[in-house]
Amino acid sequence: MAKMNRAGRHFLQIPGPTNVPDRVLRAIDRPTMDHRGPDFGELGAEVLANLQRIFQIVGPVVIYPASGTGAWEAALTNTLSPGDQVLMCRTGWFATLWKDMAERLGLAPVFVDTDWRRGADVDGLRAALEADTQHKIKAVCVVHNETSTGCVSRVDDVRAAMDATKHPALLMVDTISSLASMDYRHDEWGVDVTVAGSQKGLMLPPGLSFNAISAKALKAADTARLPRSYWDWRPMLEANKTGYFPYTPGTNLLYGLNEAVKMLLEEGLENVFARHDRHAEATRRAVRAWGLEVQCADPRHYSSSLTAVRLPDGHSADGLRAEILEKYNMSLGNGLGILKDRVFRIGHLGDFGDLQLIGTLGGIEMGLRVAGVPHKSGGTQAAIDYLAGNT
Numbered sequence: 001m002a003k004m005n006r007a008g009r010h011f012l013q014i015p016g017p018t019n020v021p022d023r024v025l026r027a028i029d030r031p032t033m034d035h036r037g038p039d040f041g042e043l044g045a046e047v048l049a050n051l052q053r054i055f056q057i058v059g060p061v062v063i064y065p066a067s068g069t070g071a072w073e074a075a076l077t078n079t080l081s082p083g084d085q086v087l088m089c090r091t092g093w094f095a096t097l098w099k100d101m102a103e104r105l106g107l108a109p110v111f112v113d114t115d116w117r118r119g120a121d122v123d124g125l126r127a128a129l130e131a132d133t134q135h136k137i138k139a140v141c142v143v144h145n146e147t148s149t150g151c152v153s154r155v156d157d158v159r160a161a162m163d164a165t166k167h168p169a170l171l172m173v174d175t176i177s178s179l180a181s182m183d184y185r186h187d188e189w190g191v192d193v194t195v196a197g198s199q200k201g202l203m204l205p206p207g208l209s210f211n212a213i214s215a216k217a218l219k220a221a222d223t224a225r226l227p228r229s230y231w232d233w234r235p236m237l238e239a240n241k242t243g244y245f246p247y248t249p250g251t252n253l254l255y256g257l258n259e260a261v262k263m264l265l266e267e268g269l270e271n272v273f274a275r276h277d278r279h280a281e282a283t284r285r286a287v288r289a290w291g292l293e294v295q296c297a298d299p300r301h302y303s304s305s306l307t308a309v310r311l312p313d314g315h316s317a318d319g320l321r322a323e324i325l326e327k328y329n330m331s332l333g334n335g336l337g338i339l340k341d342r343v344f345r346i347g348h349l350g351d352f353g354d355l356q357l358i359g360t361l362g363g364i365e366m367g368l369r370v371a372g373v374p375h376k377s378g379g380t381q382a383a384i385d386y387l388a389g390n391t
Ligand SMILES: *Cc1c(COP(=O)(O)O)cnc(C)c1O
Pocket: 016, 067, 068, 069, 070, 094, 143, 145, 146, 147, 174, 175, 176, 177, 197, 206
């Protein structure tokens, strides 16, 4: 069936993949380079060095031609052995998927639960670490920004809990939907492996993912016994020394990555984070003015890259999203797992400015009206008032 043309620009306001800025599109739009030729090493070396500033790490970052899920697998297989216990926190859908992967790989995940309305339960993690006097737990895995709920886990608090119990486990953090949108400090927070992806805060198309690696994690890689081949850090780090890769990298995406990182550093990471914080606050004000509820119930855990909005009982979030796509040409994120059809998610991360936010909120407000979802008008106005009063 032929698709009807829709005038105007599509609004892609899911919490990833995000909109790719024109500068990045232009950078990708080049003839593919010989990845073993003399020019490639320069690009590789430059992008690998600049990336360290984004992760706030002095040590190495490796880049896989893979989605974020691949980088999850790389983090686990490079550092752990069959049967190892890993302590994870069920903050939402993505944390659950990572745990399922750990099980499939032959690890023994131990799950600390939440109600999907806040970040990781740090007291629960601390209790599990305290009880583990024989240090059977080899890694603590936390999703920094749980994209299914819009709740952030406090990595600094998790680190403090590990330090307080003097537990030697590795700390692994999924920053796929927070890196380059929210404050994140690999070294300062004592993280051992940071997992990230290209298609969210980094403003690139899907297809690249990352591991930032501490010295302790590198040491663990020497004795880890889970099978690994494609994901093995060692040949990657060896080739990266000269800016090259052991197998074909995502060449054109690397041009884009180089440009995206330059854009982030030009804006300044502090300013990038402040921009996201401001848009998230404006969005929450809109939601409250509509009389609707934000999924995240703890203000300390509010996400700055997305907001999940709960629908009143008896109303379908997927129905609302379908109406908004059909009438206003905007895609919003769906509810995942236990939140299916219960919430919709507004992505406000990446290459995103005030007017896009107001357009997004305006589309939602019109959608609420046409879909017959009970609400008060004036949410978009509340966001305008906030943005105009906080420039
Ligand atoms: C998007 C996302 C993933 C999955 O990444 P893919 O690129 O789809 O494999 C994992 N974790 C979080 C927190 C995410 O937001």
